[in-house]
Amino acid sequence: MILPTISVIIPVFNVEKYLNRCVNSILNQSFQDIEIILINDGSTDKSGIICDEYAQKDPRIRVIHKKNARVSAARNDGIRMAKGKYVSFIDSDDWIEPEMYQEMVNKVEEYNLDLIMCDYKKKSEDFEDKRTQPIRSGYYSKEDIKNELFSCLIMFEHLEFPPTISNWVCLFNLNFILENNLLYEEDIHYCEDSLFGSKVMYHAKSFYYLKNHYYYNYFYNPNSTTNTYNEKKWNSYLKINQRLIEYFGNASEYDFSRQIKVNMLYFTLNTIGQHSPEKTKDRINSIKQIMSHPKVTELFKEFNMPKVPWKTKVAILLIKFKMARFYNYLVIPKPKI
Template sequence: MPVYNVEKYLNRCVDSVLNQRFQDFEIILINDGSTDKSGIICDEYARQDHRIKVIHKKNARVAAARNDGIKMARGTYVSFIDSDDWIEPEMFQVMVSKAEEFKLDFIMCDYKKKSDYFEDKRTQPIRGGYYSREDIKNELFQCLIMFEHIEFPPTISNWVCLFNLHFLLENNLLYDEDIHYCEDSLFGSKVMYHAKDFYYLKNQHYYNYFYNPNSTTNTYNEKKWNSYLKINQRLTEYFGDASEFDFSRQIKVNLLYFTLNALGQLKYAKYNAEERKDIIKEIMSHPKVKEMFKSFKTPSVPIGLNIAILLIKYRRVKLYNTLILR
């Protein structure tokens, strides 16, 4: 559990694990350089329960914290929980039981997206149940990196998954620590690519994701755009020469998603009109974005999204700024 300045939510998160019906676990709290009382709260939990271990470290972001947890873990399975979220009491009992029944590499449930004002149950557009290696190849490789309708793959939210620790270590499945945004997407695709089997607990919403509309993750910054480009490059390096499946189109759709995402976030960023147009032009004119559109058939998407894609393709900065970001 990566912990960074979450004193307001940390008790709710840790308590939701301690209140699990399944009790044979360890909790590893990675205090990632918090400047509030989060570190003190972590230490208090460790004093109260011998199953809780705490690491205090200089801030290195979520990917590094999760890697620390993987390397420290001593159990059969490992799960990641963001410290402002919480889980339902039956989550680990159900997931561990199913993982043991099928000897799974990993298993995934669904989640509820929550704020102080709404609750939205989320599920993935794939079937529930057991997937063999052949099932994964035949049904999930086609959306391993991206769905054709420009959405992230089923494994985008790593915190709804329970992983076999030996499987992760055997395949050297760790997070890229120099990627600080959307690190789940790359890790999840690698996990599914290597898995010999998988189980999806469809419509079983055991994880509660707390959505903060004021989060900086919803606004544009240059570091985020560079992280998006880095993820796409890593996907190209990892899957570009895969012999079992041609992932080249999904890699392009991934970059299209990131381009749309970065441009869309400008709507909420604090830039004046000229600064925003300069950033739009820079993104649209990026060599990787221009290269993406070569021999690329636009996905079948709603007309509004299709217009946005065409404006990017032909680098219509003023029109994009007026029509899409108004």
């Protein structure tokens, strides 16, 4: 049996409007030695039917239908099913450029990489924004990763996520993933990419960055749960911070303690910034609860101000001194996702 080179893993949940665009962009790749694993994660619309229709037309497409368990569990299912040498994760409302996999495979095979990453375009119905990372392009050895990327493995000092935050712009060596037990934390339902990406880069012995190659198209929906406050999201953030402490807190190669605190600060700023402005009293009480959380209080012990704009510094000071009412009336930009 000849195995595919790439396994493309796509969690699917209620995306009947976008799923064709996503799958067709993969089928139209210039590199055709692939399999596509569609994981219908309890969809209640026609997404499951669309998945089955694709599987009937193309033997490279496999479908599983399951009860909804969210994206982390779906991606883990895909990893366990994958037969390819490499794995790629695509979100079902996004799409990729035709040359993406060919260009990535060329570099992966040339350098024998654990992972490779490209850039992406953030798109909505009425705008397009090219996104790149503030690191150099090209090949990174293990020593290069330690010297250049460990300092932003979890969080940049200026309150931005690490380079690997968007797992969907990466191609991973499957053996590398399995040998290091790099699965997603299935009880974390928001920002799961950040923890997974940090672990991946920590273990990687080789990495390549295709900087300014915008092969991935990320569909931005301003009304999605990613951009609005809910308590479950805050709880996921708290879990991520605790897992970071457990995983990286005693690392011998590098002291990640500062980054873990900056990460917690980012989550705090982002969560407060996503509160709806309508119900002022409820908003103030909720902000106050977040400011008073033990993890938020703990991060300010022996904590120096990060390199951020002055408005963000004001916001950080208001959080430190738990001044929820003042915070509520300030117009302070939240960190970017």
